[in-house]
Amino acid sequence: MVCYHEDDSKNFGVRYVLSGNVEEVNELFGRSYEISPEDFNTAESENGSRLIDFPGNFERANAIEQTMQRVWQENVQTALGRAILTAERDVAPFELDGGVCWAKIHTFNVGQGDTIVVEFPGNVVWLVDARLRGDVRVFFENWMNENFGDDVVVDKLIVSHMHYDHIMSVPYVVKRFNVSEVLVPNSLHHKTASACRVLSTAGEKLRVVEDVVLCRFGEVEALIIPTISVRCVADAIRGSRDPNDHALVLVVRSSGAVAFLAGDVRGDYCFDILRNNSIGRLIDFYKVSHHGSSTGYDNGLYTNYSFGFSMISCGRTNRYGHPHRLILNSLPSNHQVTYNMPREYDTFNFI
Template sequence: MQKFKNLNVVLLLMLILILFLTGCEINPEESFQYNNEDLIVHFVDIGQGDSIFIQFPNGETSLIDAGPKVSSDIIVNYLKEMKVEKIDYIIATHPHEDHIGGLPEVIKNFEIGKIYMPDKTANTTIFKRLLSEIKSKDLKVNIPSAGEFIIDNNDLKYQVLAPNGDKYDNTNDYSIVSKITFKDNSFLFTGDAEKISEKEMVEKGYDLTANVLKVGHHGSSTSTTEEFLRKVGPAYGVISLAKDNKYGHPHKETIELLNKNGIKVLRTDELGNIIIKSNGKDIEVLDRNNLGNSIQEKNDEKVEENYIGNKNTKIYHSPDCNSLPKEENQMKFKSKEEAESKGYKLHEKCIK
C-alpha cells in the first residue's frame, strides 16, 4: 500500500513539473509585451494591403489601416494576441478596400477612441459597412488637417502631414500621411500617397526626415520620388505587400532607387510581420518570432554581393547590369575596393 502512495506522490510531482515547464515556456506573443518606455511599430503581414499597429511609450495605441476584408481575421487575431483591448487612434488613410477592408471587424471587436479619415468617400460596400460600424458604436469621424497633431507631448509627437489639398483626380493622393517622432527617432507612414502628394509635402517645407519610411503604395513606381526620398533620408524602407501580387509590386524602379540611396528594404512578402522598436535613441528591428536581429542579418546577406566580376575580362559590374557574365564566369565582391585589389576594373556603363 505504501508503494502505491509513493508512486502517486511521484506521479503528482511529475505532473506538477510538466505543468510548471509548460507554463514557463516562452510565448512569442507575450515576448512583445512592451514597457512604457518604448515605441513599437508593427507592420502586420495582411497580404496585399497595409496595416500598421503602434504601441506608444505613453501606453496609448494606434492602428493605421487594417488590410483587405479577406484579412480581417488576421489583424483582429493579431491584436487579440497582443492583449489589446482599446485602440486610441485609428487612421483609415484612404477609402480603398486593401486599406479599410478589415476595419469594420476591428471596430466591432475593440474599444475605439478616435477615428481619422480623409474627406473622401467611396461608393463601395466595404466603405458603407465601415461607416455603419462607426455609427453603431456612436463614434464620429475626424477629418484631420495637414499639420495637425494627434499627440503633441515633449518627447512624443504624432502629426498629420497630408493630404494638403481637397481636389485630387487620384484617390491615393487623399491618403493621410502621418509622422511619429519619439525623442531622436521618427517614422513616416505614407499610405498610398503618390507623387503629387509627395511634392506638396516637400513644397510645404514639412520636416519629413525619418529613420523608417513606410514606402508609399506598396512600392509602386507612382510613389517615392527621388526628391521626396532625399527629404526623408530613411535608414529603413518598409514595403507591405503580398507575394506574387497581380500589380507587380514592388516595382523595379522603386527598389533600385531605395538601394541606390543605401536604404535597407524590409518587405512583408519576404519577412512576414515586421516589428521595429525605438527607445527614442536607437532603432531595433525584430520579427514576430522574436529572432532579434535576424532581419538585419538577412539584409546584410543581400549587401554582401555588391559587385560581380567577369573572370575572363577582369571587369566588375553592378548586380543589375545588363552585361553580366555567365554564372560560371562570375566572381563576387563585397566592395569596389575588394574587386580592384584582385585586379578587376570597373564597368563604366553600370558603375560610376
C-alpha cells in the first residue's frame, strides 16, 4: 500500500503512493490514522497504485512511517529465528499418458504480476507470489479446490520480492488456504504498508530466507535461492534499495529437465545465480524475469543458456511496454505471454 513518500511543503506537504485499498490501510494502521476514499486524488493504475496527499500534515505522515518501521522490525526479527522446513521424500512420479513427470508448473493469467503453482508428487503444493483480483481470485479459488480439494495445504508460499504486484493477495491466500510457511527475502528496504501487512498476516508462519533451501521429492529437487546467497550478487546489491534485487528465485530440476522462476531479478544477477549454483546450460522452463522488461536481459545469460519454453507474465495494456522487444528477440519462438494464453491458466509437465 504505502510505497514511498515525498516531502514538498510548498506544493502538497507529504505525498504517499498507495497500492491497495482503503480497508487494507486502515486494518494495518488502525482508526487513529484512518484514511478515507476522499484522500485518493488519482484513478487507480493497473497495479493498484494511487496517490494520497496529506497537505502539510507531517505529524500524521511520520506516525504512519513509524508504524511501518515497528511492524517490519517486530516481524522480521522474530521470523529470523525460525527454521525453514526442508523435505526429502521418497515418492512416485505423476503418471501421464505416455510417461511420467516429477513436477507440474501451473501459470495463471493474472495481468501485470505473478501467481504460479508448483505441484510435486505426494500432494505437495507450493505457490510463488500471489496477485489475484476480482474474477481471477474466484477462478483461482475454484481451480485450487477442484484440483487439490477443499482442504488443500499450501506447503510453501514463496514471496519472490516485496513489490505489490507480487504480494497483493498473500494475506488473502494465508487466510483462505491452509498455508504451512510463508517464505520472504530479508529485504531491509521497501518497508511498505502492503509488505508489513504480509508479515503481520503470516504471523508464526513467516520465514526469512537467507541461504539456499533444498527440498527433494523422489527424483526432483527444488532450490529456493535468495539473491544474497550468491556472493558477487550480494556485494552488488548491498546498497540497493530496489526490492527486485533483494529477492528469492526458484529452481526445480530432475535428471531430465530444469525450470527457473526468476521473479523480477536483473538478467546479470540471474546469470550469476545460475552459474554459482551449478545449473545446467539448458533451461527447459523459464519464467522470464521482470515481466519481460529490458532489465531482465543480459548478454551472458542469453549467450550461455538456452531456453526451451519461456513464459512472460504481464498485462495486455501495461504502461511499461512489457515485454520488451529485446527480450522477445532473444527468446526462441516457443514462448508464451500470459495475456495471449488460450485459457486462464497453463500447465508445464516437468519431465
